[in-house]
Amino acid sequence: MYRRLLASLLRWTLRLDVGINRVYPADFNPLYYTGGLSNLFLTILILSGLFLFFYYVPSYNEAYTTVQYISERVPYGQIIRGIHRYSADGFMIVILLHFFRNWFTERFRFSRDEPWISGMMLLVFAGFIGVTGYVLVWDQRAELLVVMTGNALAAIPAVGGWLRNLLFGGPGLTNLLLPRMLFLHVGPAVLLYVLLWWHYVRLRHPKVWPPAVWTLFSLGVVLLLSGLIPAASQPQASPTTPPRQLAVDWLFLLPYVSLKYLTPLWLIVLATVIIVYGLYIPYQLPETRAEMGLRESGIAQVIDANCTGCELSYYDCPYNAIVMAPSPHPGVTKAAQARKLLAIVLESRCVECGICIGACPFEALELPHFLEQDVQAKVLTACRS
Template sequence: MYRRLLTGLQSATLRLDVGIQRVLPQDFNPLYYTGGLANLFLTVLVVSGILIFLYYEPSLEGAYASVEFLTRDVPYGVVFRGIHRYAADAYMVAILLHLFRNWFTDRYREARDSQWLSGMVLLVFSGLAGFTGYLLVWDERSQMLTSLTVQALRSVPLVGHWLAEVFVGGPGVSDTTLPRFLFLHVGPAMALYVLLWWHYVRLRHPKIWPPAVWVLFGLGLLFILASVLPATSGRPAQPGASPEGFPVDWFYLWPYVLARWMAPGWALALVVALLAYGMVIPYTLRETPEERGLRALGQAVVVDENCTGCELCYYDCPYNAIYMVPSPAPGKSRAAANRKLLAVVVDSRCVECGICIGACPFEALELPRMLDRDVQQRIQRGAQAPAAAAT
């Protein structure tokens, strides 16, 4: 059932690609660059965030006034605030598209589970940085979000009260609260770059930046949104007051909508359960590799006598499964006689995709259960079958 659903979603994703490519050239398909688009919006967030940070005052008395000063009195301050706000939403849209596309197109298991897990951790840190951004304004919404979060954290068994104190920087809201929120906003945002290293370390050719056309379009869209729908604050937070409601940003604050129907603690538990499920998604399907058509060809092996040490396979392998080592002896073929390096396959990383075989012009790599002679026999059998049927 789950497998059938995934297969349906995969074909829908591929049909969407075909539809987009009827309108746009293939290399402009934005769905090929969802990760790169997320990086673009993250860069915009960092740059606009630094500009906003220059004016921000992290204190109960000064936070709201400093944001209002930036919005009303600093030239283009309202634009930078709006760009920061909408880039955060665009960033979340891009990473969710990235997540679902890789899920539906089956690129999250086996050799790619490291990318999936790092992506889930990136999602958690991105959500934390995005959510705490709403607290920094210190308006009525910030106050209500703080109150709901403290309630949710306090309901965690054993460590709940400690977590709530860590969150607000003391037993209650105090002068240390806004600096704590600022740290919880900037800290996870900085950690994103370390996590991105984990995300990319096993990929040989990641698309980390979208084509210029999407950079122009993305930046243009942010400027338009920031100008047409400027980001504004609500009324300033009042100590002791409990506001009735607040405008919701669905990308970052959706768990707080759940608090209408359930206790904040249960909403937190639901978020944690969803994230925990996300972490185990690569391991949920219990198909044998042969059922999935994988691991049936055998991991690639280097034909020592033919390897010239040219490194083409090393550069082409998307899974970092081939390393070059100093050659202990010359190869036997003429082309390999003067080699300095020798390719070595790391079995645990090889996914038997055959890309290295296509990359090697010297027949120095083989999939042991898909040898050249087997392929030729299959082609001959295929060619003979119609002839036999015709006679």
């Protein structure tokens, strides 16, 4: 059932790719660069956020006025605020695209569960940072968000009230609230880079930046939007006139919209289930190659006698499964006599793709169940028939 659903989703994803490839050369297909695009938006967010940080005062009375000051008095303040606002939306859109694309094309297979899990955490933290960003503006929507979050947290049995006090610095709206929110906006943004390191650490040559065309296009769209639709606050928050209506941002505030239909406790249970399921996705399908109908080539083996320590396979292995170690003894062939390094395959990271075999010009690597001789025998039978 799940497998059939995934197969049809894969078919639609590929159909979309084919359609886009008809318009652009395949190298410029934006869907191949969703990861790079999210990195681009994150960079825009950090730079514009730094600018806003210089002016923002996280206090109960001044937060709203400083945001207004940025919009109205600071040169280009309105534009920078708009850029921060709309690139946040862009960031969320492209990381969701990245998430769904890699899910449907099963790019979580084999040793790629680490990028997947760090990616799930990046997604959760990105949503969290977005919500705290909405609170920092300290308009009526912000106040409503704080109240709703407080109620939702308080609904957790036993630890709920304690959690709420931990997050907001006490019951109700205190003066500690906004400094905390500012930290929870900026701190996790730094954490995103830590998680990104984890996201990339098992990948060789990750595509961290989109092609120049798409960089300029995204910058242009964000600039245009911030000029045409200026980012604006709602009326100032005041305890005397509590807001009734939530102005919805569908990308970040979806959980708060669902509070209309769910009790807070159910929302928290649902969110937990979704996140845990997301972390479980890479382990859901049968992992063995036989069950997937794939060949079992076996984990790549280094032929000690031939390895010259040239590092070519080390550079080309897509998952950093090959490391170079100081060679304990010289190799046997002439080219391998003077080697300083020896390639070593880390079994847990090898996906049996054989890219190292193509990379090695000295025949020092092989897939044990799909040897060079096997390929040559197949070529010979093909040529003879």
